[in-house]
Amino acid sequence: MVAVKKKNLKMFTLVLLFVITITSFLLNYTNSSVMVTWDPKQIVTQLKKLMKYSQRPCSCSSCVPELGLSFWFDERFNQTVQPFLTTRNTFIPEESYKWWLKLQGEGNPKNINDTIKELFEIIPGDGEQLLERDVSRCRRCAVVGNSGNLRQSQYGQDIDAHDFVLRMNRAPTAGFESDVGSKTTHHFVYPESFRDLAENVSMIVIPFKTLDLRWIVSALTTGTINFTYVPVPRKIKVKRDKILVYHPVFIKYVYDHWLQHHGRYPSTGILSVIFALHLCDEVDVYGFGADSNGNWHHYWENNGSGGAFRRTMVHDGDFESNITLTLASVDKIRFFKGR
Numbered sequence: 260m261v262a263v264k265k266k267n268l269k270m271f272t273l274v275l276l277f278v279i280t281i282t283s284f285l286l287n288y289t290n291s292s293v294m295v296t297w298d299p300k301q302i303v304t305q306l307k308k309l310m311k312y313s314q315r316p317c318s319c320s321s322c323v324p325e326l327g328l329s330f331w332f333d334e335r336f337n338q339t340v341q342p343f344l345t346t347r348n349t350f351i352p353e354e355s356y357k358w359w360l361k362l363q364g365e366g367n368p369k370n371i372n373d374t375i376k377e378l379f380e381i382i383p384g385d386g387e388q389l390l391e392r393d394v395s396r397c398r399r400c401a402v403v404g405n406s407g408n409l410r411q412s413q414y415g416q417d418i419d420a421h422d423f424v425l426r427m428n429r430a431p432t433a434g435f436e437s438d439v440g441s442k443t444t445h446h447f448v449y450p451e452s453f454r455d456l457a458e459n460v461s462m463i464v465i466p467f468k469t470l471d472l473r474w475i476v477s478a479l480t481t482g483t484i485n486f487t488y489v490p491v492p493r494k495i496k497v498k499r500d501k502i503l504v505y506h507p508v509f510i511k512y513v514y515d516h517w518l519q520h521h522g523r524y525p526s527t528g529i530l531s532v533i534f535a536l537h538l539c540d541e542v543d544v545y546g547f548g549a550d551s552n553g554n555w556h557h558y559w560e561n562n563g564s565g566g567a568f569r570r571t572m573v574h575d576g577d578f579e580s581n582i583t584l585t586l587a588s589v590d591k592i593r594f595f596k597g598r
């Protein structure tokens with residue numbers, strides 16, 4: 260009799276432990292901020308989510324979008340935010356639009372919907388296939404910032420071995436191949452930082468104002484816009500189907516979720532890193548790191564204005580740097596610090 264009771268108690272304890280473990284796992288797995296209740300509907304929802312994620316999202320040894328490994332990352336990463344402005348994704352909520360309009364204090368902006376309509380009459384802007392996930396794929400990306408720490412780094416071959424190599428602004432490769440590589444698949448620019456690109460490179464324009472979107476149209480057609488807050492190229496030679504547009508709502512997502520409102524708006528570097536987290540299975544980061552005075556020095560030039568962002572406080576370089584280092588510490592990126 261005593262033995263049967265003991266056995267039942269053991270069984271009961273085991274079942275109880277199992278239920279507690281499974282429930283807390285289910286409730287925590289998706290890292291939602293839901294209340295911990297025994298609502299059967301909620302359990303079913305969580306079970307469905309678990310089944311969806313039980314298959315690993317990629318075939319690399321670790322996959323960026325895999326949740327449940329870092330609470331810090333899961334709190335910030337939102338896969339549902341769309342990185343590209345496309346014909347099927349033109350909506351900008353009022354709050355985001357108002358915020359975006361203030362970034363560069365446009366006095367009298369043209370209507371945004373008309374501007375976007377005109378833009379997609381000129382370019383297809385179709386980045387959606389880049390966002391498709393494939394569990395059998397391991398897409399390895401290198402994000403290459405412009406830091407002087409790339410000089411003498413000899414990272415060139417490693418960088419070129421990635422599937423995607425993302426560069427930004429005026430960054431050259433010619434003459435710097437052994438340190439920065441020669442491959443570029445995607446290049447981030449805004450009108451003021453445009454540089455000529457090889458034919459096979461996708462140009463990702465980051466719009467910080469309505470005029471930037473209008474500049475794309477103008478630079479491919481009439482060439483009427485040649486000045487924003489500085490002179491910009493009247494005409495550009497880029498195939499129309501090679502132009503992609505960074506979504507203003509994604510800029511706000513980076514600012515809200517990742518930067519937590521530090522600085523006035525995100526730098527191109529951090530915009531590229533977070534963008535890569537959404538497109539790639541593995542992300543390696545090169546060319547990030549200020550000089551000993553905290554200035555953003557370049558690997559190809561002695562840029563006297565490397566400290567301007569600090570004076571104007573347009574970007575919070577220190578906070579951005581902490582994000583990159585934290586991403587590395589939770590194994591979501593690998594950070595190559597250069598020399």
Ligand SMILES: CC(=O)N[C@H]1[C@H]([C@H](O)[C@H](O)CO)O[C@](OP(=O)(O)OC[C@H]2O[C@@H](n3ccc(N)nc3=O)[C@H](O)[C@@H]2O)(C(=O)O)C[C@@H]1O
Nearest residue numbers: 404405406428429452526527528547548549555556564568
């Ligand atoms: C004077 C000025 O406005 N400089 C800005 C320049 C400038 O507009 C372009 O180079 C023109 O082609 O652009 C920026 O940045 P910049 O083009 O210098 O560098 C791109 C990104 O690389 C990272 N970086 C750069 C240098 C360095 N020593 N350490 C780094 O970590 C940063 O993440 C940086 O964002 C920009 O767009 O963000 C930000 C810079 O503040």
Ligand SMILES: CC(=O)N[C@@H]1[C@@H](O[C@@H]2O[C@H](CO)[C@H](O)[C@H](O)[C@H]2O)[C@@H](O)[C@@H](CO)O[C@H]1O
Nearest residue numbers: 362363449451467488526527567568571573
């Ligand atoms: C140094 C500085 O604050 N310059 C700003 C300029 O900022 C730069 O904008 C770029 C995009 O156009 C990019 O974000 C770069 O990283 C920034 O340094 C603009 O905000 C400009 C708007 O009129 O004002 C300049 O003072």
